[in-house]
Amino acid sequence: xxxxxxxxxxxxxxFGIASALMPWLLGIGVALFMTGIVWGLVFAPQDYLQGxxxxxxxxxxxxxxxxxxxxxxxxxxxxxxxxxxxxxxxVFVRSAAPVGAVLTFLALFTGAVWGKPTWGTWWIxxxxxxxxxxxxxxxxxxxALGAAISDEKSSARAVAVLVLVxxxxxxxxxYSVEWWNxxxxxxxxxxxxxxxxxxxxxxxxxxxxxxxYLIFGWLACLRMQTDILAREGxxxxxxxxxxxxxx
Amino acid sequence: xxxxxxTGLPICTPDMSVGxxxxxxxxxxRDLKIALRQPQDLLNPxxxxxxxxxxxxxxxxxxxxxxxxxGSGILWVAALLSVLLSLDHLFRxxxxxxxxxxxxxQPQPLFLLVLAKxxxxxxxxxLPLVLLAPVLGVMVHLEGxxxxxxxxxxxxxxxxxxxxxxxxxALTLGLRxxxxxxxxxxxxxxxxxxxxxxxxxxxxSEGAPVGGQLALMGAFLVLALxxxxxxxxAALRISLSNS
Numbered sequence: 001x002x003x004x005x006x007x008x009x010x011x012x013x014x015f016g017i018a019s020a021l022m023p024w025l026l027g028i029g030v031a032l033f034m035t036g037i038v039w040g041l042v043f044a045p046q047d048y049l050q051g052x053x054x055x056x057x058x059x060x061x062x063x064x065x066x067x068x069x070x071x072x073x074x075x076x077x078x079x080x081x082x083x084x085x086x087x088x089x090x091v092f093v094r095s096a097a098p099v100g101a102v103l104t105f106l107a108l109f110t111g112a113v114w115g116k117p118t119w120g121t122w123w124i125x126x127x128x129x130x131x132x133x134x135x136x137x138x139x140x141x142x143x144a145l146g147a148a149i150s151d152e153k154s155s156a157r158a159v160a161v162l163v164l165v166x167x168x169x170x171x172x173x174x175y176s177v178e179w180w181n182x183x184x185x186x187x188x189x190x191x192x193x194x195x196x197x198x199x200x201x202x203x204x205x206x207x208x209x210x211x212x213y214l215i216f217g218w219l220a221c222l223r224m225q226t227d228i229l230a231r232e233g234x235x236x237x238x239x240x241x242x243x244x245x246x247x
Numbered sequence: 248x249x250x251x252x253x254t255g256l257p258i259c260t261p262d263m264s265v266g267x268x269x270x271x272x273x274x275x276x277r278d279l280k281i282a283l284r285q286p287q288d289l290l291n292p293x294x295x296x297x298x299x300x301x302x303x304x305x306x307x308x309x310x311x312x313x314x315x316x317x318g319s320g321i322l323w324v325a326a327l328l329s330v331l332l333s334l335d336h337l338f339r340x341x342x343x344x345x346x347x348x349x350x351x352x353q354p355q356p357l358f359l360l361v362l363a364k365x366x367x368x369x370x371x372x373x374l375p376l377v378l379l380a381p382v383l384g385v386m387v388h389l390e391g392x393x394x395x396x397x398x399x400x401x402x403x404x405x406x407x408x409x410x411x412x413x414x415x416x417a418l419t420l421g422l423r424x425x426x427x428x429x430x431x432x433x434x435x436x437x438x439x440x441x442x443x444x445x446x447x448x449x450x451x452s453e454g455a456p457v458g459g460q461l462a463l464m465g466a467f468l469v470l471a472l473x474x475x476x477x478x479x480x481a482a483l484r485i486s487l488s489n490s
Contacts, residue, residue, distance in 0.1 A: 082481070130438070130442075134435045134438055134439075137431075137434065137435035138435050140431065141431050141432040141435060144428055144431050144432070145418060145419075145428065145432060148419070148422050148423070148424065148428050149422065149489065151489050153488075154485050154486070154488055154489035157481075157485045158418050158482060158485050158486070158489075161414070161418060161478055161481050161482050161485065162414075162418060162432060164478070165414055165436065165478050166435070166436070168436075168470075169435070172439065
């Protein structure tokens with residue numbers, strides 16, 4: 001167990017593992033995501049109330065799902081950074097933050113597009129929307145702080161502290177639709193209950209969520225590899241790797 | 248941590264609980280004294296508070312109906328901004344003259360000393376804002392009951408702002424563009440306090456009971472009192488190791 005843990009801290013080892021994993025993550029991820037999207041957009045039945053406009057759920061829910069999960073993953077990595085000073089955990093936080101910000105923006109944007117036909121407005125200051133907007137600000141803050149501190153080690157730890165402080169927002173987002181009376185509907189998937197929509201709707205939705213998770217995994221690996229190459233540019237294994245690829 | 252002087256005697260008193268409390272008191276009193284010797288620095292956030300509030304009737308509308316509706320929000324936003332602007336001073340001088348490093352080296356837990364500093368910051372900026380709020384409340388035509396509730400929410404809310412702000416001040420210590428960055432990091436964390444602060448006053452002006460919302464704000468305060476000093480202490484250590 002501890003041996004694996006130590007190996008995980010080695011950028012070289014991770015680089016190899018990521019290279020092996022990435023084609024699988026991308027292949028299966030795109031396959032699942034496309035299946036879910038095409039099924040949802042073309043074949044799933046219409047909603048009796050919202051008609052075809054509900055179909056944006058197949059983009060909206062996966063990105064909103066990921067936007068929050070990515071932050072939680074970053075928080076776990078931040079804890080690892082602070083406790084074990086593991087370099088790779090910080091590489092993950094840095095690589096994931098912009099992706100998380102884009103996903104949050106996508107969730108807000110698709111939400112606005114969906115809100116127009118159903119609620120009659122692009123934006124309302126509803127609890128769920130506001131807390132997602134705060135999440136977007138938090139991602140921007142993490143990126144700004146990471147860019148502002150030039151020293152690699154203190155930058156890693158400062159960002160980790162900030163990520164952990166921001167975690168308080170996650171339960172607020174998650175439960176905002178249950179604590180407050182809002183326009184936004186409750187969560188689509190719950191671990192303990194069956195979804196409130198028919199299987200022809202939630203199966204493709206689940207597929208696209210899973211697919212987007214895998215695609216995020218691929219993207220995170222790619223960005224982490226780039227970051228590792230930039231940081232470890234002076235080590236021998238990177239030089240050998242670059243030369244081998246160059247020929 | 249044990250420290251020994253050249254004579255071999257421990258520098259800190261063996262009775263740590265008394266030592267910690269008196270150290271906190273010393274830090275608190277020191278911050279107050281330094282601030283009181285430069286009264287202009289104390290006055291600036293207050294003047295800023297008044298000026299921002301003045302902007303709204305002049306810039307948006309001096310109508311009584313608008314001001315009565317938006318007044319609590321205007322006062323809260325102005326208070327939030329002036330606390331935000333004053334945060335830069337929280338650690339900056341101590342950082343520049345090396346006092347902060349001495350604080351970190353003390354045998355007493357750093358988070359308690361940071362707590363004392365945050366409380367001193369609140370007494371110097373938050374508390375005057377609360378005391379000034381009724382005057383401005385009258386100027387934006389709030390009713391008596393609303394003003395009372397507004398002051399109560401500011402009384403509970405401004406310490407939360409100081410405590411959360413200390414995290415941001417510690418994180419951005421010694422950075423080039425600290426001011427803007429500090430606002431970027433801290434404003435998202437201030438939003439929940441702002442929402443509940445103004446929401447409580449709104450409820451009060453509509454005659455609804457506010458006990459529940461005040462209790463929630465109290466919960467924010469307890470959470471910030473217990474957790475924020477740990478985060479700022481950790482951030483301070485990081486910033487000091489950086490310089």
